[in-house]
Amino acid sequence: xxxxxxxxxxxxxxxxxxxxxxxxxxxxxxxxxxxxxxxxxxxxxxxxxxxxxxxxxxxxxxxxxxxxxxxxxxxxxxxxxxxxxxxxxxxxxxxxxxxxxxxxxxxxxxxxxxxxxxxxxxxxxxxxxxxxxxxxxxxxxxxxxxxxxxxxxxxxxxxxxxxxxxxxxxxxxxxxxxxxxxxxxxxxxxxxxxxxxxxxxxxxxxxxxxxxxxxxxxxxxxxxxxxxxxxxxxxxxxxxxxxxxxxxxxxxxxxxxxxxxxxxxxxxxxxxxxxxxxxxxxxxxxxxxxxxxxxxxxxxxxxxxxxxxxxxxxxxxxxxxxxxxxxxxxxxxxxxxxxxxxxxxxxxxxxxxxxxxxxxxxxxxxxxxxxxxxxxxxxxxxxxxxxxxxxxxxxxxxxxxxxxxxxxxxxxxxxxxxxxxxxxxxxxxxxxxxxxxxxxxxxxxxxxxxxxxxxxxxxxxxxxxxxxxxxxxxxxxxxxxxxxxxxxxxxxxxxxxxxxxxxxxxxxxxxxxxxxxxxxxxxxxxxxxxxxxxxxxxxxxxxxxxxxxxxxxxxxxxxxxxxxxxxxxxxxxxxxxxxxxxxxxxxxxxxxxxxxxxxxxxxxxxxxxxxxxxxxxxxxxxxxxxxxxxxxx
RNA sequence: GCCACCAUAGCUCAAUUGGCAGAGCACCUGUUUUGUAAACAGGUUGUUCUGGGUUCGAGUCCCAGUGGUGGCUCCA
Numbered sequence: 158x159x160x161x162x163x164x165x166x167x168x169x170x171x172x173x174x175x176x177x178x179x180x181x182x183x184x185x186x187x188x189x190x191x192x193x194x195x196x197x198x199x200x201x202x203x204x205x206x207x208x209x210x211x212x213x214x215x216x217x218x219x220x221x222x223x224x225x226x227x228x229x230x231x232x233x234x235x236x237x238x239x240x241x242x243x244x245x246x247x248x249x250x251x252x253x254x255x256x257x258x259x260x261x262x263x264x265x266x267x268x269x270x271x272x273x274x275x276x277x278x279x280x281x282x283x284x285x286x287x288x289x290x291x292x293x294x295x296x297x298x299x300x301x302x303x304x305x306x307x308x309x310x311x312x313x314x315x316x317x318x319x320x321x322x323x324x325x326x327x328x329x330x331x332x333x334x335x336x337x338x339x340x341x342x343x344x345x346x347x348x349x350x351x352x353x354x355x356x357x358x359x360x361x362x363x364x365x366x367x368x369x370x371x372x373x374x375x376x377x378x379x380x381x382x383x384x385x386x387x388x389x390x391x392x393x394x395x396x397x398x399x400x401x402x403x404x405x406x407x408x409x410x411x412x413x414x415x416x417x418x419x420x421x422x423x424x425x426x427x428x429x430x431x432x433x434x435x436x437x438x439x440x441x442x443x444x445x446x447x448x449x450x451x452x453x454x455x456x457x458x459x460x461x462x463x464x465x466x467x468x469x470x471x472x473x474x475x476x477x478x479x480x481x482x483x484x485x486x487x488x489x490x491x492x493x494x495x496x497x498x499x500x501x502x503x504x505x506x507x508x509x510x511x512x513x514x515x516x517x518x519x520x521x522x523x524x525x526x527x528x529x530x531x532x533x534x535x536x537x538x539x540x541x542x543x544x545x546x547x548x549x550x551x552x553x554x555x556x557x558x559x560x561x562x563x564x565x566x567x568x569x570x571x572x573x574x575x576x577x578x579x580x581x582x583x584x585x586x587x588x589x590x591x592x593x594x595x596x597x598x599x600x601x602x603x604x605x606x607x608x609x610x611x612x613x614x615x616x617x618x619x620x621x622x623x624x625x626x627x628x629x630x631x632x633x634x635x636x637x638x639x640x641x642x643x644x645x646x647x648x649x650x651x652x653x654x655x656x657x658x659x660x661x662x663x664x665x666x667x668x669x670x671x672x673x674x675x676x677x678x679x680x681x682x683x684x685x686x687x688x689x690x691x692x693x694x695x696x697x698x699x700x701x702x703x704x705x706x707x708x709x710x711x712x713x714x715x716x717x718x719x720x721x722x723x724x725x726x727x728x729x730x731x732x733x734x735x736x737x738x739x740x741x742x743x744x745x746x747x748x749x750x751x752x753x754x755x756x757x758x759x760x761x762x763x764x765x766x767x768x769x770x771x772x773x774x775x776x777x778x779x780x781x782x783x784x785x786x787x788x789x790x
Numbered sequence: 791g792c793c794a795c796c797a798u799a800g801c802u803c804a805a806u807u808g809g810c811a812g813a814g815c816a817c818c819u820g821u822u823u824u825g826u827a828a829a830c831a832g833g834u835u836g837u838u839c840u841g842g843g844u845u846c847g848a849g850u851c852c853c854a855g856u857g858g859u860g861g862c863u864c865c866a
Contacts, residue, residue, distance in 0.1 A: 241794070243794095243795090344861080345861085347794060347862055347863095349792080349793090349862055349863065353863080358792060358863095360793075360794075361861065361862080400857095402856075406857080406858095454866065460864085477866075509865085513791070514793095514862080514863085517859095609866070610866070694826085696823080696824065696826090697823045697825095698823060698824095726828090727824060728824080728827065728829085742826080745825095746824090758826060764826065
């Protein structure tokens with residue numbers, strides 16, 4: 158099954174974080190980057206979490222404490238509270254934390270036996286559970302040991318608070334600047350104990366802590382910048398899309414400017430794919446449920462699919478993926494080994510029931526369009542075709558200047574039995590993926606257990622402005638669907654053989670990709686993507702005719718351009734269009750009419766002065782055609 | 791789906807302990823004709839998310855629903 162759009166990795170245990178907060182440079186000599194876990198910042202945050210717990214227990218003496226690790230940019234602590242927490246509580250706790258931090262309280266470590274530990278945390282059930290696990294050795298959900306039993310446990314104490322903790326911590330609260338700590342920047346959140354929705358839901362208090370108040374101030378500014386870049390904020394400001402309650406949650410409406418952006422991307426990718434031998438196909442939004450029973454998607458994944466629709470006594474589904482349809486296109490004719498690879502491409506809109514709490518802007522929606530293709534290959538073609546697909550995805554990301562992604566190879570692990578198919582084929586496929594990535598010099602990492610259920614895959618994962626991770630592009634190797642749909646080709650030796658299927662989507666989904674793209678460019682799109690590429694601004698009404706003439710000329714050369722003939726002064730028009738991130742503002746007055754020039758002002762701040770209309774058109778069209786991110790002419 | 795918070799004009803927000811629903815921007819009309827980030831004057835704009843309840847009186851308090859936000863869980 159294609160996981161064509163899914164998978165965010167949640168960072169809550171602090172173990173997957175990059176150590177970039179603390180690049181160490183000593184006396185001009187570059188030192189290797191320190192691991193986050195070894196950094197002062199990590200100890201500060203870990204210690205601040207303990208102080209948070211101490212203050213919370215003063216405010217809520219009946220609270221039960223769970224865990225409180227450092228995370229990227231801060232820390233949290235989970236509490237089981239007797240009543241809901243409000244802003245006044247947060248304010249009180251923050252003030253109290255700062256008071257405790259101002260004291261000179263040492264963090265002292267003490268080794269205790271499990272018995273002593275149980276005695277100490279007699280009224281803290283979550284701690285008792287942790288102690289039991291540590292003493293017995295950690296086990297995963299299948300009962301396999303993942304950590305050795307601990308013989309002794311460590312307790313850290315500061316002021317009047319002790320916590321079960323392996324450390325490390327700062328030596329004393331004097332190592333933490335109270336002015337560099339805040340818990341009021343992020344609202345309290347719900348979180349299940351041990352991430353299990355069947356266990357109690359706890360209240361998670363997030364905090365942030367830095368070495369200096371200046372770093373805290375910088376962090377605040379980064380948060381504000383993130384809001385400014387948020388695709389939901391920019392989507393409204395730039396009139397790209399809206400979510401409408403009457404239409405339904407998670408079903409965004411594309412406004413004209415957003416549709417132009419989307420259409421431009423779609424046409425661009427379609428052209429690239431045609432060059433590379435892809436064939437267009439089109440399939441309907443509804444399909445008979447038999448299609449999904451055959452593919453295996455139903456009822457196993459019924460939770461995320463919409464209730465079937467009765468059509469003349471048969472059950473039809475809104476299609477949650479395009480692959481079964483493409484398989485049926487494959488089987489519509491007998492296939493020869495000479496026909497392969499066969500690459501069916503479709504911008505296919507699919508519908509999935511996503512939990513309401515997870516919906517978000519364009520990055521998580523209930524109806525979305527996958528830039529999907531299914532490639533049917535002979536086994537001997539798999540490696541080359543896989544490389545070609547990765548090459549295509551790299552081309553797409555590279556053309557858009559998106560380098561801030563991680564590539565993840567998802568393989569199967571032994572902890573789950575959800576995998577289908579022969580393990581030798583899995584091995585073959587995984588080796589093909591790894592070989593392809595190596596040959597392409599792709600910087601990847603392997604995560605066991607992140608495969609699709611039918612085969613290993615390669616995903617391209619990016620982070621949004623709020624540092625949430627989203628899967629965009631994906632390539633998946635599938636031996637399963639060809640089996641289920643009984644796909645065959647006649648080989649050179651006249652034997653019927655089974656093709657291998659590659660599922661792939663460079664964008665993943667148009668919606669999510671554009672959401673990320675808006676944030677990537679902060680709304681200032683390169684000219685080829687900008688919904689409006691140039692605005693002509695007449696200085697006086699008497700220049701309107703010239704402005705309209707320029708509009709017509711540039712339009713006929715294919716540029717997306719408008720003349721702004723409103724009865725407002727030039728300065729206010731410049732302000733308005735700058736705010737809309739229009740790349741080129743063409744101001745025209747007497748001198749320009751006289752000399753047939755336009756005075757070009759760039760989206761940023763730069764005024765290029767007058768240039769001949771032809772020269773502007775040629776230079777701008779070159780920028781557009783080359784997909785340059787540069788707007789200077 | 792779960793926990794918490796939020797919802798006032800198209801947008802951003804205000805409205806004392808429950809006492810006549812407001813401002814800026816946008817929009818409309820007029821004046822203005824401007825050389826690079828907001829001309830001037832006047833005017834329109836409301837089921838205060840929806841439905842119940844308490845009250846002499848509800849934007850404000852209570853209940854339910856809807857939508858949004860932050861997390862958690864899930865994510866083929």
